[in-house]
Amino acid sequence: xxxxxxxxxIMLAFCLQxxxxxxxxxxxxxxxxxxxxxxxxxxxxxxxxxxxxxxSVWFVYTATADGTINVNACLGGAxxxxxxxxxxxxxxxxxxxxxxxxxxxxxxxxxxxIDGYAVxxxxxxxxxxxxxWSEGPFxxxxxxxxxxxxxxxTIDSSDVTxxxxxxxxxxxxxxxxxxxxxxxxxxxxxDTNTYPVVAGIVSAGPYNSGESVTIELVSxxxxxxxxxxxxxxxxxxxxxxxxxxxxxxxxxxDGQYVGDTTNATPEDEDPGQCTTSxxxxxxxxxxxxxxxxxxAGAAAGSVGDDVTLDLSLSTFDTKIRVFSGVCxxxxxxxxxxxxxxxxxxxxxxxxxxxxxxxxxxxGFSANxxxxxxxxxxxxxxxxxxxTIDSADEVxxxxxxxxxxxxxxxxxxxxxxxxxxxxxGTNTYPVIAGTVSAGPYNSGESVTIEFVSxxxxxxxxxxxxxxxxxxxxxANDxxxxxxxxxxGVxxxxxxDGATAxxxxxxxxxxxxxxxxxxxYTFDADGVSSYTVSLDQPAGSFALDGVVIVYSGLCNDLxxxxxxxxxxxxxxxxxTPAAGTYTVRIFDYTGVADFTLDLTCTAPPAxxxxTIDSSTVVxxxxxxxxxxxxxxxxxxxxxxxxxxxxxGTNTYPVVAGTVLAGPYNSGDSVTIELISxxxxxxxxxxxxxxxxxxxxxxxxDVAEAINIPVGNTVCETIVxxxxxxxxxxxxxxxxADCGSFNPAGDVWFKVVVPSxxxxxxxxxxxxxxxxxxxxxxxxxxxxxxxxxxGCSDDDGVSFFSLIELTGLTAGDILLVRxxxxxxxxxxxxxxxxxxxxxxxxxxxxxxxxxxxxNPVKDxxxxxxxxxxxxxxxxxxxxxxxxxxxxxNTIQKIDLSNVQTGAYFVKVSIGNQIKIIRxxxx
Numbered sequence: 008x009x010x011x012x013x014x015x016x017i018m019l020a021f022c023l024q025x026x027x028x029x030x031x032x033x034x035x036x037x038x039x040x041x042x043x044x045x046x047x048x049x050x051x052x053x054x055x056x057x058x059x060x061x062x063s064v065w066f067v068y069t070a071t072a073d074g075t076i077n078v079n080a081c082l083g084g085a086x087x088x089x090x091x092x093x094x095x096x097x098x099x100x101x102x103x104x105x106x107x108x109x110x111x112x113x114x115x116x117x118x119x120x121i122d123g124y125a126v127x128x129x130x131x132x133x134x135x136x137x138x139x140w141s142e143g144p145f146x147x148x149x150x151x152x153x154x155x156x157x158x159x160x161t162i163d164s165s166d167v168t169x170x171x172x173x174x175x176x177x178x179x180x181x182x183x184x185x186x187x188x189x190x191x192x193x194x195x196x197x198d199t200n201t202y203p204v205v206a207g208i209v210s211a212g213p214y215n216s217g218e219s220v221t222i223e224l225v226s227x228x229x230x231x232x233x234x235x236x237x238x239x240x241x242x243x244x245x246x247x248x249x250x251x252x253x254x255x256x257x258x259x260x261d262g263q264y265v266g267d268t269t270n271a272t273p274e275d276e277d278p279g280q281c282t283t284s285x286x287x288x289x290x291x292x293x294x295x296x297x298x299x300x301x302x303a304g305a306a307a308g309s310v311g312d313d314v315t316l317d318l319s320l321s322t323f324d325t326k327i328r329v330f331s332g333v334c335x336x337x338x339x340x341x342x343x344x345x346x347x348x349x350x351x352x353x354x355x356x357x358x359x360x361x362x363x364x365x366x367x368x369x370g371f372s373a374n375x376x377x378x379x380x381x382x383x384x385x386x387x388x389x390x391x392x393x394t395i396d397s398a399d400e401v402x403x404x405x406x407x408x409x410x411x412x413x414x415x416x417x418x419x420x421x422x423x424x425x426x427x428x429x430x431g432t433n434t435y436p437v438i439a440g441t442v443s444a445g446p447y448n449s450g451e452s453v454t455i456e457f458v459s460x461x462x463x464x465x466x467x468x469x470x471x472x473x474x475x476x477x478x479x480x481a482n483d484x485x486x487x488x489x490x491x492x493x494g495v496x497x498x499x500x501x502d503g504a505t506a507x508x509x510x511x512x513x514x515x516x517x518x519x520x521x522x523x524x525x526y527t528f529d530a531d532g533v534s535s536y537t538v539s540l541d542q543p544a545g546s547f548a549l550d551g552v553v554i555v556y557s558g559l560c561n562d563l564x565x566x567x568x569x570x571x572x573x574x575x576x577x578x579x580x581t582p583a584a585g586t587y588t589v590r591i592f593d594y595t596g597v598a599d600f601t602l603d604l605t606c607t608a609p610p611a612x613x614x615x616t617i618d619s620s621t622v623v624x625x626x627x628x629x630x631x632x633x634x635x636x637x638x639x640x641x642x643x644x645x646x647x648x649x650x651x652x653g654t655n656t657y658p659v660v661a662g663t664v665l666a667g668p669y670n671s672g673d674s675v676t677i678e679l680i681s682x683x684x685x686x687x688x689x690x691x692x693x694x695x696x697x698x699x700x701x702x703x704x705x706d707v708a709e710a711i712n713i714p715v716g717n718t719v720c721e722t723i724v725x726x727x728x729x730x731x732x733x734x735x736x737x738x739x740x741a742d743c744g745s746f747n748p749a750g751d752v753w754f755k756v757v758v759p760s761x762x763x764x765x766x767x768x769x770x771x772x773x774x775x776x777x778x779x780x781x782x783x784x785x786x787x788x789x790x791x792x793x794x795g796c797s798d799d800d801g802v803s804f805f806s807l808i809e810l811t812g813l814t815a816g817d818i819l820l821v822r823x824x825x826x827x828x829x830x831x832x833x834x835x836x837x838x839x840x841x842x843x844x845x846x847x848x849x850x851x852x853x854x855x856x857x858x859n860p861v862k863d864x865x866x867x868x869x870x871x872x873x874x875x876x877x878x879x880x881x882x883x884x885x886x887x888x889x890x891x892x893n894t895i896q897k898i899d900l901s902n903v904q905t906g907a908y909f910v911k912v913s914i915g916n917q918i919k920i921i922r923x924x925x926x
Contacts, residue, residue: 031096031133034065037149046077050149051855051868054136063137066149070126073154077122078134080147087136087145089119093126099133126151146857155230160189160204162224165235171216171242179240180212181222192227195235201225216242244270247291252278252334255292255365260300260312260384266291266368268375274367281328281339290369293380297358300386307361312384315355316366317347323376324350328367337365344371388463393422393437395457398468404449404475412473413445414455425460428468434458449475477503480524485560488525488588491538493606498543499524500599501592509590513552513568521552521592528604532584537605540591541574542598550594551575555587563588570594581609610685615644615659617679620690626671626697630730634695635667636677647682650690656680671697699730702752707736707788710753710820713838715764719879719909719920720837725771726823728752729831734822737784737791744780744798744826751824756783758813759840766795766821767807771833778826779834781806783819791820798826802906805834809922850917856910860924863901867912869894875913880906900925 029035039049054064068076080087088106092099105119119136126132136145163184171177183195185206193204195211197220202209204224214220219239226232249256250271258264271289299305300312318325326344330337340356347353350371358364368378396417404410416428418439427434428444430453435442437457447453452472459465482489483504491497504522530536542549552570555577556563566587569575579587591602618639626632638650640661648659650666652675657664659679669675674694681687704711704726714722731750733739740747758764768779783795794810801807804826810819823836855868867873873896878887886908887898900908903925912919 029063029065031065031099031135034067034096034133037066037068039068039071039151046150046152048148049151051147051853053146053855063135066134066147068126068132068134068149070128070130070132070151072151073126073128075123075125075152075154076132077120077150077152078124078147079120079122079150080136080145081120087119089121089134089136091121091124091132091134093130093132095131096133123152146855155228157226157228157231158187158189159226159231159233160185160193160224161187162235165222165238167238167240168210169216169240169242170213173245175216175242175244177216177242178213179216179238180210180214181220181235181238183209183211183222183235185209189231190226190228193231194225196223196225197221198223214238214240216240246271246289249291249293250289252292252337252365255294255334258293258295258366258380258382260314260382262382264293264380264382265377266380267377268368268370271375274369278328278330278337278365278367279339281330281342283326283328283342283344286326286369286372286374288370288373288375290367293366293368295364295366295382297360297362297364299360300384301389302386305360309360310387311358311360311362312386313355314358314364315353315381315383315385317381317383318352318368318378319347319349320379320381321347321351321377323378324371324374325352325378326369326371327352327354329354329356330365330367331362332365333363334365340364388461390459390461390464391420391422392459392464392466393418393426393457394420395468398455398471400471400473401443402449402473402475403446406478408449408475408477410449410475411446412449412471413443413447414453414471416442416444416455416468418442422464423459423461426464427458429456429458430454447471447473449473479503479505482525483507483523485525485563485588485590488527488560491526491528491589491602491604493528493604495604497526497602498599499602500597502597504592507590509563513554513570521594522596523590523592526589526591526602527586528589529586530579530582530584533581533609535578535580535607535609536582536587537576537578537603537607538589539574539576539603539605541601541603543601546599548593548595549573549598549600551598551600552592552594553577554590555579556590557582557585557587560588610683612681612683612686613642613644614681614686614688615640615648615679616642617690620677620693622693622695624671624695624697625668628700630671630697630699632671632697633668634671634673634693635665635669636675636690636693638664638666638677638690640664644686645681645683648686649680651678651680652676669693669695671695701730701732702727704753705731706734707753707791707820707822710755713754713756713766713821713836715756715759716837716839718911719839720767720769720835721839723835723837724754725833726752726754726768726836727831727833728776728823728825728828729833731824731831736788736822737793741780741782741796742793743782743796746780746824746827748780748782748822748824750828750831751822754821754823754836756819756821756838758815758817758819760815761840762813762815763809763811763840764813764819764838765807765809765840766836766838767801768805768823769802769835769837770805771835774832776825776830776832776834778804778830779806780824780826781808782822783808783810784822785817785819788820794819807907850914851912851919854912854914854919856921856923860926861900862926863899865898865900865910865923867896867898867910869912869914871914873912873914875911877911879909879911 037050090104092102094100103121105121163186165183167179168182169179188204188206194201197211202211221237222235224233224235248254268289271291274290297311328342329340331340332338341354343352343354396419398416400412401415402412421437421439426437430444435444454470455468457466457468481487501522504524507523538553540551540553553575554568555566557566558564567577569577618641620638622634623637624634643659643661649656652666657666676692677690679688679690703709713724716722728750731752733749734751781797782793784791785794786792795808797806797808853870857866872894873891876889876891877885879885905925908923910921
């Protein structure tokens, strides 16, 4: 429940922007103790910045020894920029800046850190943190690393120098340029050999192509040791032999050729896209000469094999192109992208005997890898197939929708003698000219085969069918309308119907081209009639419209229509006597339908006239009670009618009939029952529940006391808003949340001797509500002063208020209500003092904990040894207990559920309770 808008945050930030403006001149002094040994922490703390986006916090550190410092705001808090420099305010030198170098825990780098900044003993170093848009607080630390006593070698550069052979083998060396050798005795170590460090160029190696080597600078004093770097080099591999058209590899039928385009170069000169685009990765070439596998002596230029080039077994997205001609002057024959398996390629070409073909294999776009080229050939047939120019249906239809059709096959070359057309029943000799097959009946489907003495020349001519148009239904026009009968269902279809052209506007649609059908019915002047259009059971195709007209066919008047969805229905209540026309159609064209006419004769009885029926309740203070239903009757109708509630009956009389009483919470349905069932009806269903009694603490004067415990939620009080009413106190307004108090209940807390108290709500075990708001007041009823307000500061959507600086013995009034006051139920509330022992001494000075919120590990730091640490959940259950005796203690919370927790820290005889949020 995010109820504080971004606009409110922006306004708040504007109002607070001048609250804290630190300057270089007022920088906080960081004073280290004696610095000895390795890296140590010389300062930690927390700082606050206003949310203005231009606030700064300054620190100054005077180095007491030579070395380097690490300035770190990565401990959490704000989005900060960081700078550090030396000298005096207004004249800083050696300034280094940093922004967004470390992660605050949400995956985005916002906080700042500068590591390894060199400092000189006695010099002042000014550190500025400034925020970009967010407010603090943020945690910081300053650590110091003493300068080494040795002199490290100065390395200017380290570069790889390679020596490669044409076959892709080779070696490389690492040339390290040293301008200062540092202390004597240092070496470069590659884990196999060592090389003395001298001023000049030190060559390490050689190493084999593809090898990876890490070189360390190893000094007699390990403080001056370092890693030079990790180096590797791989010589380029040679291109395949068929990388260019001139080196194309000859392929043959039924051959399989495996290769790799990884080291191939792109095609040397694009010979044309050839029905598919060129690639930017390596390409390889193959070649073959067209031949006839059945006739080794076939003449050049005659029909050769159908050659299939298949890359389906390749490991990447391939393309293939086939050309004729010579290298440098190629002509496209065919190409393919994804005709093989997956994204591989496959192409089949009819070859010409004696023609040389070139095949280019490459990848889609920049794809490359291992490929397999399968070559297969199918020899041309030895027979001569017929040449068919066309094959068309020729129909002959009758007015009743019956008829026949033939298939006229136009042949320009009959091919080899003895061929026939076969339809599965009859055969027809193949001759040059037109061959008529058939006739076949309307609606029939026939497949005609060309059958040759040599099956290599046989093929399928095609599958043919034709259905004669059906005659229009008899009621296609208004003049042929069919009569509807009461209670009789008509099942039909709009198939064959034509559009009458009548204009129709029904609902949000208009139509003049519906394939409509017409029906009529006669009204007697006293009955009611309903025409209902629906789709047959199991059908979902009808998008129907039903329209009812009065008047003659040449002068129809639209009375009513419906296209609301299946079923569509039009009801006429006691229309004038006469003939009415019904028009139906389907918006989508053709659909099956059912059509019903329901006729309702007027009742022979006179029904009672009921003007109103009202619930009248009678409730007791304890929430019990009864209610009656008062039925006002202006005309009792036929004698003998009664009101029936399922248990009792009440005579129907003109006036007010009292039904009941019924118990609070009952639901009762009352029927009007007439001697003639046509005049019976349902009066209605009635129910009423008396409001529950208000809780004992519904008013401020009856506020329930909450004991103040020494530990988190030591004593839990169960509250409820069931039956709670609105209290008129403090103008019924709150300084938090989106909803002011309503349906509220009251508690009171006596301030303990510490002058501090925390009050929190949480979910109850039985009939819980899930969202509370809470305010805390000082003063008395009629003159309350709000001192705390909380919406979602507790766990989930519950409330938590922490108060300090209170006067011991004062009585605080606590008001709790449910967000929006639309849910009723129970909740827990408790109060405790963060420390009943007091903090008279300085035990917790410089105590720190971070990060907060915590994701995995919470760190506690104290200048004094921490005796004991306990972690409690909001229900007061202890989930962690550590006997520490350390000044720095880490607590693993990685397996703890998300939410709020309280950490009780014991140092000496003092206790401090802190609140942390687990992400």
